[in-house]
Amino acid sequence: METLSTPLVSLPSQTNPESRTVKNDGRNRLVFSLIDQCTNRRQLKQIHAHMLRTGLFFDAYSASKLFTACALSSFSSLEYARKVFDEIPEPNLYTWNTLIRAYSWSPKPIESVEIFLRMLCESPYFPNKFTFPFLIKAAAELSRSRVGQVFHGMVVKLSLGDDVFVLNSLIHFYASCGDLDFAYQVFVRIGEKDVVSWNSMISGFVQGGCFDKALELFRGMEAENVKPNVVTMVGVLSACAKMKDLEFGRWVRSYIEQNGIKMDLTLSNAMLDMYVKCGSVEDAKILFDRMEEKDIVSWTTMIDGYAKLGEYDVAKSFLDVMPTQEIATWNALISAYDQNGKPQEALAIFHELQLSENVNLDELTFVSTLSSCAQLGAMDVGEWIHENIKKQRMKLNCHLTTSLIDMYSKCGNLEKALEIFNSVERRDVFVWSAMIAGLAMHGRGRAAIDLFFRMQEAKVKPNAVTFTNVLCACSHTGLVEEGRMLFNQMEPVYGVVPGAKHYACMVDILGRAGLMEEAVEFIEKMPITPSASVWGALLGACKIHENVELAEQACSRLLELEPENHGALVLLSNIYAKTGKWDNVSELRKRMRVSGLQKEPGCSSIEVNGTTHKFLAGDNSHPLSKEIYSKLDEIVAKLKSSGYVTNKSHLLQLIDEENMKEQALNLHSEKLAIAFGLISTNPSQPIRIVKNLRVCGDCHSVAKLISKLYDREILLRDRYRFHHFSGGYCSCMDYW
Template structure:
């Protein structure tokens, strides 16, 4: 009978099935006599979306066992909305004359993690110690996760150090993820390097952490190390994190290698992988490959459409971006806030001011999306580029936010293009407060005055810049060579093993430019840029 019941519970998929099985349990007496079957019944209720039904059944159970309590705590901990109920239920275990066991604590700590209440986490930790489960590695992992999520890294590290002698990989992974979550990648790397054994989660946690804190070079460095480990199989999560790093750096060569690896291993091209590939190709400059991956997707989400729209707009392909948006609407996919950033940017790139106004107004009227400061920024840029400087300035004054540096910077750039020295000076006045050390703002205003022949004003801006000790930051660039990213700063000399090879390539580029009649600088000038 057990096998038949378990089989029916696995196939259960509706409230009607739940009612039938509930009746069967009551008729056969299993409702009161068999906690195991009742536990499976409650798990089934939770699995198919009828958690409350399971809760009612539990409340009507006479003297539930700790096994049944654990099932209820676990089921309630799975959802944010019922996490507090899971904690309350845990606190009634002792009232019912029972004692929490090694399963009770990880389940309730998962609920504490969802509500992000560090004080409750400490209270549960106290019960862990009183119950003698502080040496249980699963409990320790749950405590590290709770303390890390709440930002209590000293507490998390204390729990970890108490158990680190066991050398448990999962515990070390939890500590690495905790440090990565708060941006302390140096500590995460230290834990990683001290591990005697590492699995794919260890590597992926470190890669994802570096991506999270905007240190993509280190993320790619760790990925290359991971590739060299024979006993570590690259999984989707590792590839997703690395593709994000490739997108941040424009590391096309490595991104293409990952794409080829996915096909070579016959990995399933999930929507998330396809979205990551499109994003990587877009940000690495291969828009055609991005379109190829996008068009091959049998199922596109709002993220898929939006990534392509934003990518096309970024590359100045405004009309193509607008066409993708039209297709998105015809496909019945509802745009989100980021979609409209791409659309408004696209309108700005192709100068479609009236269409941009229509889209901006439709955000709230048609889609119920309240424009954020980024949308106002796009609209102000669109109006400024189109020559509607007064309307752009009026929109700044009507915004329900204080204009940030990006908006005043956009107005300054438009004023420079349109030769409006008055607006440029006004924008600089605000930017000097928001970005007092940004030399580019002063340079733009000085150039605006110079363009219209107001040389004395231009010199005054330059003098002000010097008196405030605003330094002009040197330009920089990067290049991908043999899977590695090399960064260069204007005026510096590369100091690495590939410097000679890079110089040879620059000399060859210079030679070819001269042969084609476009080389205007001497070879030594090219090498110093």
């Protein structure tokens, strides 16, 4: 625990010793009045100096008046307040309590506890009912359940267990620490509950995810004839929002009107949030238009609501007409784009934000934008953000660390991701999991498993995401035995119950390795109903090993769960195509046309100088299209002269003419992106490409040869993993 020591301020030599005994005369009352009228710290320091000169400061009551202004006023400074406190020869109990209170609201609530311990050792006073609520609040802020329990025990020993103010603090403390049962026990034992008691318990249930209990308690409050206030209704609306119960939310609106509860800004914002989260942006817009007062929360809620509905133009129009644009609103729009699979649009908003002079980028801006960079493979923008974090001297907390590791890993720079991972002192489960995922997608299976065990040595408990990532690492590198061992240890050793994703990973591990019978047996013995992802993993394995019969069964089961899953039909169609069953291909494609299902088009993107360029198969829309196709012709000629023959078995549509078959494969999006990379990047730079689907076998073979013929490093990220092409080889060792 920190020890604070501040030197005493020496008194002026002319101070009259007799002035240390102060009478509460008119002049003193004038000084107290001046303290109450202070509007800034400079005035307060002048009064402080006057009190030192006259000796008034050495009266405990007078000093407490000055100290309260130093610690709790609108212009307070805890640093200055602490110096003032340390000057007071004998602080009274009120002064000690005021300092404990000030620290409980500060960014360093642990100081409240330190001051309390010092009070027990140095002062002649016992803590009272005004001491404990702020100590208990500090414990809640720190999430220190044992510290709070000690304070609870002291409350009982000091016979303060009937004070409703103290008990309300305990409800809040236990709820904040996740112990709702104990919070409810304290609540039930309160003899005369006030509205704060009910509000504390309702808020506790909402924060703990017990929304039904929160609403039930609200009804119980009515039955006890306790009149709810604004805080009560904010809690009830929060429960409605979490439950997405629009009907009840509308009833709450009527209840508020009928009971004359004032719709202040806080309550209006809570209602806006409820409407938006329940999917009724229309109701939210009506309320928003009627609100006489709006703040940043009001505007951000509306922007977030429209953005999540996909009405981005409307969301942007709200941003454009805001009286004052603040970073939280920009963040809401960037985050909405990012979370709804529109990373390109998220980066466009980010670039617009960069041009704004009055808005400072913050941690949430960087986290959301880094996520979009990761999706697109936009490392130039990601590196700019990393440099900006350094310039702002922003501390790399776990959120930023995880985002940077994820961005660099998905943009192909695994070494940079590892550098960041190794440079930070604090690593939570998400940081470890992100680094394991990075190693997995780059085919570094052994390294991922080693890191998993280093995580155990660091006493960080793995979670469900960690296991998904480490099992993926086993899948990508054919580590079957290791995968079996880790899966079998999940629940008995680590207490993590396997979920659908983990079972899908195991099916993928077995299926990729060609252990098809074992994969089927594994599915049959699953204790949970096989999900679509499980059947999808089996279907993917069938494509690798060209098992048509099993593929038909897996596809049938997958479509029972997800009738609109076009990917399953496309995958089965591809299996038919690879095995020459063109009639089946035709039948499947007809079925897709009739049902309105469309195959997701293959798309490859490449970032050059901070700009992302996208290519579809046969694309000629790029401004440098002529140069790209010229380079592609050169590549094809070089490949032929080196003896390469196009592998037409990878063609997934029936084409009669042989030359057209070859041309169709040559126009795949990843080949266009590679050609563009060759003409637009420096020979020393890696060509970084992101493909939205799994890279085809022919493109994989061609990329290996191009890396050798042109002496270029090519990093290609497909839907599942990274391929590092260099010198004619791929990091996956053709196990993909």
